[in-house]
Amino acid sequence: MNLAWRDIRHKFGRFVMTCLGLSLLLAVVVTMAGIYRGQTADSLALVEAVKADIWVVEAGTHGPFAESSRIPGDTREMVARIDGVAEAGSITLQNVQIERSGRKLRLQVVGYEPGRPGGPTRLIAGRTIARSHYEVVADRRTGLALGETLRLGRKGRDYTVVGVTSGIVTLSGDSIIYLSLKDAQELQFEQAPPAARREAARGPQRTPTDLVNAVVARLAPNYPPAQVAEVIRRWKHLSVLTDQEQKLLLTRTVIERARRQLGLFMSVLTVVSAVIIALIVYTLTMEKIREIATLKLIGAPDRTIIGLILQQALLMGIVGFVVGTVLVYAFNGIFPRRIVMMPGDIAMLFGVVVVVCLLASLFGVRAALRVDPSRALTG
Amino acid sequence: MEEMPGADPLVELKGISKHFGEGETRVDALRDVTLSVGTGEVVGLLGPSGSGKTTLLNVIGAILEPDEGWMKLDGEVVYDDRWLKRDLRRLRLDKIGFIFQTHNLLPFLNATDNVAVVLQLAGLSRKDGIRRSEELLDYLQVGHRKHAMPSQLSGGEAQRVAIARALANSPRIILADEPTAALDSERAGIVMDLLRKLALEREAAIIAVTHDEKIFSRFDRIFMLRDGRLADIEQRS
Numbered sequence: 240m241n242l243a244w245r246d247i248r249h250k251f252g253r254f255v256m257t258c259l260g261l262s263l264l265l266a267v268v269v270t271m272a273g274i275y276r277g278q279t280a281d282s283l284a285l286v287e288a289v290k291a292d293i294w295v296v297e298a299g300t301h302g303p304f305a306e307s308s309r310i311p312g313d314t315r316e317m318v319a320r321i322d323g324v325a326e327a328g329s330i331t332l333q334n335v336q337i338e339r340s341g342r343k344l345r346l347q348v349v350g351y352e353p354g355r356p357g358g359p360t361r362l363i364a365g366r367t368i369a370r371s372h373y374e375v376v377a378d379r380r381t382g383l384a385l386g387e388t389l390r391l392g393r394k395g396r397d398y399t400v401v402g403v404t405s406g407i408v409t410l411s412g413d414s415i416i417y418l419s420l421k422d423a424q425e426l427q428f429e430q431a432p433p434a435a436r437r438e439a440a441r442g443p444q445r446t447p448t449d450l451v452n453a454v455v456a457r458l459a460p461n462y463p464p465a466q467v468a469e470v471i472r473r474w475k476h477l478s479v480l481t482d483q484e485q486k487l488l489l490t491r492t493v494i495e496r497a498r499r500q501l502g503l504f505m506s507v508l509t510v511v512s513a514v515i516i517a518l519i520v521y522t523l524t525m526e527k528i529r530e531i532a533t534l535k536l537i538g539a540p541d542r543t544i545i546g547l548i549l550q551q552a553l554l555m556g557i558v559g560f561v562v563g564t565v566l567v568y569a570f571n572g573i574f575p576r577r578i579v580m581m582p583g584d585i586a587m588l589f590g591v592v593v594v595v596c597l598l599a600s601l602f603g604v605r606a607a608l609r610v611d612p613s614r615a616l617t618g
Numbered sequence: 619m620e621e622m623p624g625a626d627p628l629v630e631l632k633g634i635s636k637h638f639g640e641g642e643t644r645v646d647a648l649r650d651v652t653l654s655v656g657t658g659e660v661v662g663l664l665g666p667s668g669s670g671k672t673t674l675l676n677v678i679g680a681i682l683e684p685d686e687g688w689m690k691l692d693g694e695v696v697y698d699d700r701w702l703k704r705d706l707r708r709l710r711l712d713k714i715g716f717i718f719q720t721h722n723l724l725p726f727l728n729a730t731d732n733v734a735v736v737l738q739l740a741g742l743s744r745k746d747g748i749r750r751s752e753e754l755l756d757y758l759q760v761g762h763r764k765h766a767m768p769s770q771l772s773g774g775e776a777q778r779v780a781i782a783r784a785l786a787n788s789p790r791i792i793l794a795d796e797p798t799a800a801l802d803s804e805r806a807g808i809v810m811d812l813l814r815k816l817a818l819e820r821e822a823a824i825i826a827v828t829h830d831e832k833i834f835s836r837f838d839r840i841f842m843l844r845d846g847r848l849a850d851i852e853q854r855s
Contacts, residue, residue, distance in 0.1 A: 240731060246726040538710045538736070540739075612710075616676065
């Protein structure tokens with residue numbers, strides 16, 4: 240006869256409510272773990288989508304994500320001629336904020352040369368940019384659908400959505416849209432009419448507009464990225480990061496502090512959960528003091544009493560964790576940040592919850608074992 | 619103050635003393651208590667509040683170790699150096715049945731399971747435990763309420779289920795703490811008759827703490843405790 244289950248069944252409503260509260264708490268822990276992973280995935284989304292072997296950026300910088308980088312537009316042709324480079328493409332990056340359906344929408348615009356590296360590599364709908372002007376590939380999270388138009392720039396030009404990507408966001412979670420390089424440069428350097436007039440009045444010396452933020456290149460087979468990168472650094476006086484270096488820079492430097500903050504919050508939440516579980520188990524145990532005393536008096540061994548408390552604590556933790564995880568899965572789509580739940584992380588969190596429940600129930604177990612059986616007689 | 623019963627003593631106490639606290643706060647709960655209860659006897663333990671009745675019940679029930687004296691339960695000396703906590707637990711499980719003033723049934727188990735839990739703790743299978751529990755409930759005329767939860771039982775029914783639980787492992791010593799306090803005169807009489815019948819049929823000794831004057835006549839002997847001493851013994855039969 241399982242006393243723990245019988246006791247739960249006796250006060251089932253209260254058990255359900257306790258588990259529900261616990262599941263919400265554990266859902267927050269799971270969410271934090273998901274955001275922790277999601278932030279890494281977000282930070283790498285664009286880099287992985289580009290599928291480049293090397294990133295060529297302004298000399299002395301770690302661009303284009305960790306630091307700003309500006310290089311002439313013809314750098315791409317120079318890089319493409321290097322031995323071992325199979326193909327190269329220029330990209331630009333800029334942030335824009337637009338209003339759509341009365342809401343502010345932050346976007347990062349990636350300009351790329353259609354047919355060259357740097358553009359979207361995996362679409363869930365539509366096609367890549369085929370015309371050199373006024374077409375856009377947008378991420379699903381922007382809410383833009385195929386055929387919709389998007390007004391961008393100071394001159395308010397309309398861009399038609401021709402393709403949709405999924406999960407391509409910046410490290411801060413903003414959605415990414417792709418334009419042709421020419422459109423992106425125009426968007427970057429176009430000026431409002433008064434500013435354009437003032438610039439024209441200054442004479443023929445204009446700010447150059449054929450600038451890009453990076454050149455990405457894919458290498459021919461059997462050419463080690465580090466070796467090609469070294470050649471470019473030495474002879475072209477540019478900085479070069481291999482794909483691995485770029486990813487490492489993003490995950491270890493750019494988002495490191497945010498990751499540590501999330502990790503800290505997750506740890507604090509786990510401790511808070513442990514304290515709350517301990518309080519719940521302790522309270523439940525205190526409410527059963529008379530029953531525990533009676534069980535001891537009639538000869539129940541300590542293991543029966545410990546089993547009663549541990550099983551209830553574990554069941555609460557497991558039910559709370561499972562329901563909490565299901566809730567996170569169910570509401571993942573509407574959460575403002577990407578939540579990535581890796582099976583390994585879920586398994587590890589489950590293990591942590593089990594250990595927390597066992598540790599948290601120690602207070603209850605200790606209290607129960609100290610109950611004098613004579614309390615059953617004295618009431 | 620010793621009174622030996624006629625036949626095989628099941629409970630023997632010799633010079634039992636127990637105190638709580640030290641110095642000015644010292645309370646001598648039991649002082650040199652000696653008594654003996656034999657097979658088939660129903661014994662009452664009377665006394666004012668604080669006289670040591672519950673302490674004595676705890677000592678006999680293998681819950682509280684006395685400071686001085688020795689005790690034998692069913693021929694075994696208890697509380698010498700060889701006894702461990704788990705041995706006392708086993709002793710309670712095998713040889714002692716407890717009946718409480720407020721029945722103390724486990725609220726999350728139905729009547730049958732409240733009895734079966736003791737049998738399962740003693741090692742019986744669930745099936746055998748249930749069968750034996752139902753037999754006991756039938757014997758105590760509460761078989762028709764075997765599926766009822768304690769909160770659904772009347773005071774008399776709950777007390778009979780509690781008695782069934784106390785009898786489950788066929789203990790030879792039954793300790794009852796105010797077993798009729800929550801019952802009216804008629805039901806109190808029924809319970810006491812039942813205890814007497816059990817004592818005779820099962821060759822058990824029953825020791826009951828009570829204040830309930832309406833059941834005094836049902837005891838074979840009544841021991842009076844005053845300031846921790848057995849002050850008076852009244853022989854009823």
